[in-house]
Amino acid sequence: xxxxxxxxxxxxxxxxxxxxxxxxxxxxxxxxxxxxxxxxxxxxxxxxxxxxxxxxxxxxxxxxxxxxxxxxxxxxxxxxxxxxxxxxxxxxxxxxxxxxxxxxxxxxxxxxxxxxxxxxxxxxxxxxxxxxxxxxxxxxxxxxxxxxxxxxxxxxxxxxxxxxxxxxxx
Amino acid sequence: xxxxxxxxxxxxxxxxxxxxxxxxxxxxxxxxxxxxxxxxxxxxxxxxxxxxxxxxxxxxxxxxxxxxxxxxxxxxxxxxxxxxxxxxxxxxxxxxxxxxxxxxxxxxxxxxxxxxxxxxxxxxxxxxxxxxxxxxxxxxxxxxxxxxxxxxxxxxxxxxxxxxxxxxxx
DNA sequence: CATCCGTGCTTCGAATTCGAAGCACATGGC
DNA sequence: GCCATGTGCTTCGAATTCGAAGCACGGATG
Numbered sequence: 001x002x003x004x005x006x007x008x009x010x011x012x013x014x015x016x017x018x019x020x021x022x023x024x025x026x027x028x029x030x031x032x033x034x035x036x037x038x039x040x041x042x043x044x045x046x047x048x049x050x051x052x053x054x055x056x057x058x059x060x061x062x063x064x065x066x067x068x069x070x071x072x073x074x075x076x077x078x079x080x081x082x083x084x085x086x087x088x089x090x091x092x093x094x095x096x097x098x099x100x101x102x103x104x105x106x107x108x109x110x111x112x113x114x115x116x117x118x119x120x121x122x123x124x125x126x127x128x129x130x131x132x133x134x135x136x137x138x139x140x141x142x143x144x145x146x147x148x149x150x151x152x153x154x155x156x157x158x159x160x161x162x163x164x165x166x167x168x169x170x
Numbered sequence: 171x172x173x174x175x176x177x178x179x180x181x182x183x184x185x186x187x188x189x190x191x192x193x194x195x196x197x198x199x200x201x202x203x204x205x206x207x208x209x210x211x212x213x214x215x216x217x218x219x220x221x222x223x224x225x226x227x228x229x230x231x232x233x234x235x236x237x238x239x240x241x242x243x244x245x246x247x248x249x250x251x252x253x254x255x256x257x258x259x260x261x262x263x264x265x266x267x268x269x270x271x272x273x274x275x276x277x278x279x280x281x282x283x284x285x286x287x288x289x290x291x292x293x294x295x296x297x298x299x300x301x302x303x304x305x306x307x308x309x310x311x312x313x314x315x316x317x318x319x320x321x322x323x324x325x326x327x328x329x330x331x332x333x334x335x336x337x338x339x340x
Numbered sequence: 341c342a343t344c345c346g347t348g349c350t351t352c353g354a355a356t357t358c359g360a361a362g363c364a365c366a367t368g369g370c
Numbered sequence: 371g372c373c374a375t376g377t378g379c380t381t382c383g384a385a386t387t388c389g390a391a392g393c394a395c396g397g398a399t400g
Contacts, residue, residue: 003286004286004287004289004290004293005289006289007289007292007293007297008302008305010302010305010306010309011292011297011305011309013309013313014296014305014306014308014309014312015292015296015297017308017309017312017313017315017316018188018191018192018195018296018308018312019192019195019196020238020316021188021192021312021315021316021319022188022189022191022192022193022196023192023238024238024316024319024320025188025189025319026189026192027238028319040385040386042386059348060348060349061347061348061349068190068193068194068197069387070387070388070389071348071349071350071388071389072349072350072351072352072387072388072389072390073386073387073388074349075349075350075351076350076386076387077386079350080386092348095347095348095395095396096348096394096395096396097347097348097349097394097395097396098347098348098349098395099348099349116173116174117174119174119175119176119177120174122177122181122185123174123177124322125315125318125319125322126184126185126188126315126319127177127181127185128318128322129314129315129317129318130311130314130315132178132180134311134314135178135180135181135184136180136184137307137311138184138187138188138308138311138312139180139181139183139184139187141300141304141307141308142184142187142188142191142308143183143187144299144300144304145187145191145295145296145299145300146187146190146191146194147299148295148298148299149191149194149195149198149295149296150194152294152295152298210355210356212356229378230378230379231377231378231379239357240357240358240359241358241359241378241379241380242357242358242359242360242379242380242381242382243356243357243358244379245379245380245381246356246357246380247356249380250356262378265365265366265377265378266364266365266366266378267364267365267366267377267378267379268365268377268378268379269378269379
């Protein structure tokens with residue numbers, strides 16, 4: 001286990017700021033969503049992912065892949081949302097194992113009702129102090145990082161890939 | 171509650187990328203810390219905050235203020251760390267209400283032992299795809315956002331600006 | 341069609357989270 | 371000194387989290 005060189009001050013600054021801003025923003029958004037819609041951030045994200053899809057319906061797995069969340073946690077939250085009447089679960093006709101989740105009228109209405117406040121929080125906390133160049137740069141840089149993170153294997157085991165890309169990392 | 175204009179695509183990109191990168195990085199770091207040191211990310215942060223301080227000791231409140239975490243959660247985690255022998259709690263001589271938390275030898279040793287791997291994860295996932303200009307910009311932009319977020323009141327502290335009201339607080 | 345493995349989802353238990361309420365000490369006004 | 375109010379931390383209950391294990395279906399193989 002070789003020692004790693006300590007991070008440069010700029011690197012530390014960027015790292016800490018990233019984590020702190022992410023946490024603070026998440027807390028703020030979570031609070032707004034709870035107050036205006038009784039939703040947690042995760043629940044909002046689930047509704048948003050389903051709502052975004054052209055059909056207003058998604059498989060559980062597809063939702064999970066879009067969010068940074070465990071599968072079991074998703075099961076739990078979708079159950080909560082279903083109990084609240086915001087989404088409906090139905091078996092997929094194509095694949096009996098799959099569960100298709102779709103927005104109900106209520107779910108779509110609630111999503112619409114909280115969206116505006118959500119955007120306002122993001123505007124007020126994240127975007128307000130930034131120029132449009134700042135925003136563009138931020139999106140560019142973090143977009144690259146995201147792509148990198150999604151591609152890099154979790155540190156020893158390459159993710160189980162469908163055949164086609166043996167990645168040479170074994 | 172007026173509608174807010176929807177976000178520009180660049181704004182959405184930046185917002186989503188920020189949240190996703192933060193989440194992914196946190197998960198990755200958490201996993202490394204668990205494997206190499208049996209620590210959660212929060213626990214590591216607590217140790218790091220205490221260790222950073224010149225004296226190697228801090229009041230609970232000061233630690234909480236540096237981290238995005240509830241006080242009760244901090245109590246719980248410090249209790250865990252104390253049970254593991256990594257920190258020690260002692261009443262403050264100045265103020266009987268305060269609790270001073272300090273690193274034990276073990277705590278300092280463990281912090282040193284996992285730090286290298288921690289840095290490596292950050293390097294590999296976050297910093298690897300970035301130039302030093304990128305890093306500097308990221309730190310600059312997010313630093314500004316952080317400052318802004320810490321300064322802006324949580325949304326109820328700056329309540330109604332109804333006409334006639336004593337708005338001297340702004 | 342019998343079998344085996346991979347995939348999709350759920351269940352389970354243990355750990356962790358939060359806010360609200362509570363306890364103990366500190367500080368200021370009288 | 372004595373109370374009111376504020377601050378620092380803990381306790382409490384309820385909700386949420388995760389990974390591991392389990393269940394059920396799909397597709398390939400023979």
